[in-house]
Structures are given as structure tokens and as C-alpha cells.
Amino acid sequence: MKATRISVICVLLIAVGALVVMDVLSVMTPINFDEKKAEREAAVKARLIDLRAAQTEYYHVYHTYTDQPDSLIHFLLTTPKKSVTKEGSLGDKQLELLKLTGEQAEKKVLGIFADAEKRVRSNKKLKDKDFSNDSVLYSEIWKDAEILKYGLDGLRFRRDTIETNMLDTLYHGRYTAENIEQIKYIPYSKGDTVQFIFEIGTFYSQQGDVPLYEITAPYEVYLWDLDKQLLVNLIDTESRNEVKRRDPTGERNLKPADVVAGLKIGDKEFQNNGQGNWE
Numbered sequence: 641m642k643a644t645r646i647s648v649i650c651v652l653l654i655a656v657g658a659l660v661v662m663d664v665l666s667v668m669t670p671i672n673f674d675e676k677k678a679e680r681e682a683a684v685k686a687r688l689i690d691l692r693a694a695q696t697e698y699y700h701v702y703h704t705y706t707d708q709p710d711s712l713i714h715f716l717l718t719t720p721k722k723s724v725t726k727e728g729s730l731g732d733k734q735l736e737l738l739k740l741t742g743e744q745a746e747k748k749v750l751g752i753f754a755d756a757e758k759r760v761r762s763n764k765k766l767k768d769k770d771f772s773n774d775s776v777l778y779s780e781i782w783k784d785a786e787i788l789k790y791g792l793d794g795l796r797f798r799r800d801t802i803e804t805n806m807l808d809t810l811y812h813g814r815y816t817a818e819n820i821e822q823i824k825y826i827p828y829s830k831g832d833t834v835q836f837i838f839e840i841g842t843f844y845s846q847q848g849d850v851p852l853y854e855i856t857a858p859y860e861v862y863l864w865d866l867d868k869q870l871l872v873n874l875i876d877t878e879s880r881n882e883v884k885r886r887d888p889t890g891e892r893n894l895k896p897a898d899v900v901a902g903l904k905i906g907d908k909e910f911q912n913n914g915q916g917n918w919e
Contacts, residue, residue, distance in 0.1 A: 694716055717820065725799070730749065730797075826861050828863075829861045836856060852906065859878070
């Protein structure tokens with residue numbers, strides 16, 4: 641009888657221990673999932689932001705986006721980044737005399753200065769002047785009637801285009817010609833070898849067609865080795881949210897299986913200026 645009681649007590653203790661372990665796991669598993677998810681998403685977001693910078697520069701050159709990651713990498717490796725250096729700015733009085741604002745005013749002033757320089761350089765009375773020194777040249781330009789007309793005398797105004805290495809300028813050494821291939825792969829994917837999903841689209845408006853792009857990292861790719869049930873729940877919830885966003889009225893009859901749940905930048909259907917879906 642005593643042995644039986646001891647056996648019963650042991651079984652009860654084991655059962656209680658098992659329940660305690662299950663309770664702890666039920667609390668800790670979601671916490672661990674969320675912690676690892678946050679850690680991995682920080683890396684994925686950083687990579688997506690790098691891709692956004694690349695797509696932005698690609699658009700500046702070609703006025704469209706690409707859904708080919710290798711084409712984007714080739715662009716980064718072979719295309720210099722052009723930047724405009726500025727010297728001088730226009731005041732309110734000058735803008736008022738020009739009757740223009742912003743880029744139009746700057747363009748006009750650049751033309752005024754260029755024409756004034758030509759007139760100065762072709763002036764026979766000034767043929768012996770050495771204009772290699774900017775201050776000497778400007779002192780003569782500032783006397784030009786057109787310059788005086790618009791109140792530009794005393795103003796040094798110049799806009800120069802310079803070219804720099806695209807990789808260095810955008811990424812400051814984080815990517816080089818040797819490792820730039822990494823930019824197309826999703827961090828924490830199996831072997832870090834699964835590529836982001838690149839897609840392009842068009843937004844049709846009365847003002848004209850607007851090219852769009854979308855780059856996605858699916859949850860199942862970078863969270864693949866975490867708790868399976870929690871991952872399924874996350875994908876199901878976010879897929880339903882994505883369906884509601886893309887098809888709020890239900891007219892398109894989209895289903896959760898029709899969309900990809902995960903982190904992304906841009907949108908292939910709506911104009912959002914490359915915004916991330918976490919921003």
C-alpha cells in the first residue's frame with residue numbers, strides 16, 4: 641500500500657512538472673519568436689532600404705524601375721552617381737525681379753551668368769586681363785548690364801555636376817564590387833541564398849503613367865526555422881490584412897493565398913514613393 645502511494649505521488653509530481661514545463665513553454669515560445677523576429681526584421685529592413693536607394697538612382701537615370709536584381713547590381717557597378725554642387729543662392733529681391741521661383745529661377749540665372757561671361761571674355765578692352773582667377777572674372781561680370789538689371793551683382797552663382805562612384809556614395813563601404821551580390825538576398829533565409837521578390841507595375845493617372853516597384857521578403861523565408869504554428873498564424877493574419885488593403889470592397893475576390901505576407905518596400909499597384917510597409 642505504501643509503495644502504491646509513493647508511486648502515485650511520483651506520477652503526480654511528474655505530471656505537475658510536465659504542466660509547469662508546458663506553461664513555461666507556452667509563455668516563452670511566443671516571447672522567443674517575437675525577439676528573433678524583431679532581430680531578423682532589423683536586418684531585412686536595412687537590406688530593403690539599401691535596395692530602395694538603388695531603385696531610386698535607377699529611376700533617376702532610366703525613368704523606370706527594374707524587376708531584375710542582376711540588372712540593378714550591374715547598374716550600381718557601372719553607373720556613376722551624378723550630383724550637383726551649388727554655389728550661391730537667390731534672395732527674395734532677386735526672385736521678385738526674375739518673376740520666377742525655384743529651379744526655373746536658377747536656370748535663368750545660370751543662363752544670365754553664362755551670357756555675361758561670354759560678353760566679358762569677348763570684350764576687346766579686356767583682352768589682356770587674366771581671367772584664370774575667378775575673382776577677376778566675377779568682378780567684370782558683375783558690371784554687366786543684365787547682371788545689374790536683376791540685382792545679381794556681387795553674387796557668385798554656379799551649379800556644377802560631379803560624378804562619384806555609385807557604391808561608395810550610396811553605401812559608404814558597406815557594399816563593394818566583391819560583395820554587392822549580397823544585396824539581392826534575404827538575410828536569415830536558408831543559407832542566405834533566397835532572393836527578394838522583385839516586381840514592377842504601373843499606376844495609371846490623368847497626368848500620365850507612373851512606374852511602380854515592389855520588393856518583398858516573405859515571412860516564411862526569413863522566419864522559416866522558428867515555431868511553425870506561430871509562423872502560420874502570423875502569415876494568415878498578415879495575408880488577410882494585405883487582402884483587405886488591396887481589395888477593400890471585395891470586388892477583386894482576392895484570397896489570402898493570392899498575396900505575399902512579409903516585409904516590403906514600394907507597391908506594384910499603388911503609388912507610395914517606395915515606402916516600407918513598416919513605416
